[in-house]
Amino acid sequence: MARxxxxxxxxxxxxxxxxRRYGRRGPWVLSGVDLEVAPGALIRIEGANGTGKSTLLRLxxxxxxxxxxRVVGRPRTxxxxxxxxxxxxxxxxxxLIHLGAVHGLSRAEAADAADEWLERFGxxxxxxxxxSELSKGSSQKVAVAQALLAEPxxxxxxxxxxxxxxxARGELERVVVERTAAGAAVVxxxxxxxxxxxxxDATYAVVEGALASRTGTGNPHADGPHLxxxxxGPEGTTPPAEATELAASVEEVPGDAHRISVPxxxxxxLLRALLGARPPxxxxxxxxxxxxxxxxxxxxRRPEPIETESS
Amino acid sequence: MTALLRYQAAxxxxxxxxxxxxxxxxxxxxxxxxxxxxVLDSLGWTxxxxxxxxxxxxxxxxxxxxxxxxxxxxxxxxxxxxxxxCVSVALGAAATLGVVATVFVTFISDATSADxxxxxxxxxxxxxxxxxxxxxxxxxxxVGALTTRPLLRSPGRAxxxxxxxxxxxxxxxxxxxxxxxxxxxxxxxxxxxxVPVLPLVGAVLLTAGAIAVAxxxxxxxxx
Numbered sequence: 001m002a003r004x005x006x007x008x009x010x011x012x013x014x015x016x017x018x019x020r021r022y023g024r025r026g027p028w029v030l031s032g033v034d035l036e037v038a039p040g041a042l043i044r045i046e047g048a049n050g051t052g053k054s055t056l057l058r059l060x061x062x063x064x065x066x067x068x069x070r071v072v073g074r075p076r077t078x079x080x081x082x083x084x085x086x087x088x089x090x091x092x093x094x095x096l097i098h099l100g101a102v103h104g105l106s107r108a109e110a111a112d113a114a115d116e117w118l119e120r121f122g123x124x125x126x127x128x129x130x131x132s133e134l135s136k137g138s139s140q141k142v143a144v145a146q147a148l149l150a151e152p153x154x155x156x157x158x159x160x161x162x163x164x165x166x167x168a169r170g171e172l173e174r175v176v177v178e179r180t181a182a183g184a185a186v187v188x189x190x191x192x193x194x195x196x197x198x199x200x201d202a203t204y205a206v207v208e209g210a211l212a213s214r215t216g217t218g219n220p221h222a223d224g225p226h227l228x229x230x231x232x233g234p235e236g237t238t239p240p241a242e243a244t245e246l247a248a249s250v251e252e253v254p255g256d257a258h259r260i261s262v263p264x265x266x267x268x269x270l271l272r273a274l275l276g277a278r279p280p281x282x283x284x285x286x287x288x289x290x291x292x293x294x295x296x297x298x299x300x301r302r303p304e305p306i307e308t309e310s311s
Numbered sequence: 312m313t314a315l316l317r318y319q320a321a322x323x324x325x326x327x328x329x330x331x332x333x334x335x336x337x338x339x340x341x342x343x344x345x346x347x348x349x350v351l352d353s354l355g356w357t358x359x360x361x362x363x364x365x366x367x368x369x370x371x372x373x374x375x376x377x378x379x380x381x382x383x384x385x386x387x388x389x390x391x392x393x394x395x396x397c398v399s400v401a402l403g404a405a406a407t408l409g410v411v412a413t414v415f416v417t418f419i420s421d422a423t424s425a426d427x428x429x430x431x432x433x434x435x436x437x438x439x440x441x442x443x444x445x446x447x448x449x450x451x452x453x454v455g456a457l458t459t460r461p462l463l464r465s466p467g468r469a470x471x472x473x474x475x476x477x478x479x480x481x482x483x484x485x486x487x488x489x490x491x492x493x494x495x496x497x498x499x500x501x502x503x504x505x506v507p508v509l510p511l512v513g514a515v516l517l518t519a520g521a522i523a524v525a526x527x528x529x530x531x532x533x534x
């Protein structure tokens with residue numbers, strides 16, 4: 001009774017009026033949650049500690065059933081927990097072969113995939129190491145590799161970056177982008193607001209058990225580091241409405257470009273709005289906002305999205 | 312499912328946590344069974360002693376993985392199937408143990424009634440012993456499945472519940488395990504070999520129900 005991997009149409013996962021509480025009289029951790037996870041979607045879930053983010057991810061991963069409401073559709077799913085205290089009696093490679101088989105691969109395919117993913121995350125030398133001897137970072141790499149072995153249709157990452165070293169963090173971001181480009185859905189929680197900044201198709205916050213859409217709305221000052229975009233449009237015009245909606249503030253500097261402050265998570269969308277306007281705006285510079293002493297300096301923006309959008 | 316079973320079986324074998332219940336079973340058999348004793352009495356003891364061992368094996372399998380690892384498997388295969396594999400591997404281990412013990416006990420015992428007056432067929436006695444042993448393995452599995460994750464999570468409650476459940480399964484009137492064991496014992500007194508098929512059928516049904524309840528609750532209780 002091997003787990004079949006059918007070539008079926010991927011059914012989008014949908015939560016409909018989902019509520020969850022533990023125990024018959026426990027408080028509602030989540031209530032009235034409606035969420036569709038379309039193929040190829042990258043969704044970020046935010047929220048303070050203990051607000052139910054993890055419960056939401058467990059519902060999406062099928063690990064938890066809703067107390068009320070229903071979950072429709074079940075793509076082939078993989079889950080990466082925040083901490084993976086792998087006191088398992090296997091070597092990393094053996095564990096991954098077992099998990100690959102559970103994900104529906106043949107053992108030979110699983111062995112190949114295990115080597116490939118350990119290599120990509122810089123843990124190839126740990127393939128023969130017993131899991132109990134792995135460092136925290138290396139066991140997290142095994143947890144990540146486990147989820148990627150069989151190219152899941154839905155990847156649920158609960159602070160999966162925690163404990164990874166810097167190159168592995170970057171690699172995981174690249175993998176997430178690759179998976180969504182290949183049509184898989186990815187839902188993630190991460191404490192770092194810069195994680196995949198600008199990439200998510202939608203960002204939601206879990207606030208008092210309810211799901212609030214955060215994309216393009218909300219308090220701009222709660223959105224982590226900001227960028228200042230200096231952009232110049234045709235003489236005497238104001239920035240397009242799509243752009244000002246995304247911005248935290250728009251300031252016209254006489255004799256110079258407009259100075260637009262934007263949360264980093266929305267900066268790509270803002271740039272697209274500016275460059276896509278008719279007539280297009282000219283982006284003079286994109287810099288981290290200097291007055292915001294949040295202790296985190298945003299990384300320099302990669303130029304590719306700007307070029308592709310303007311051509 | 313094959314992959315899940317292999318994974319769970321490998322976990323059980325490599326973790327070596329199955330060793331204590333196996334040693335306990337061997338010790339209990341050494342106390343209660345001696346060569347040359349009436350075969351049906353010894354087989355009754357062999358079957359009865361397996362019940363708590365089976366329950367313990369289920370507990371070991373169900374708690375063998377750290378919860379993070381369990382979540383990874385659960386997302387891939389579904390938590391219900393993952394738990395079903397867990398319980399099935401424990402049942403398989405208990406049944407294997409029981410079959411080996413039954414064959415061994417049949418071999419060393421005296422194929423006679425309890426008073427050594429009436430000869431019985433060793434082969435038939437062994438078959439009856441197998442049925443009783445399987446009934447006890449099944450019922451022990453049911454007790455184990457109902458007294459561990461996801462139903463009872465704190466060891467402080469789960470372990471006493473397991474012991475009490477195993478005891479009740481052996482002594483309560485109407486329990487298939489008790490029926491199977493007492494069929495062997497009374498058969499030994501009368502010098503006839505019983506065929507405890509009905510207790511086995513009862514045990515199969517009860518255990519299937521218990522496993523269904525446990526698997527169905529995996530996504531409903533906190534991990």
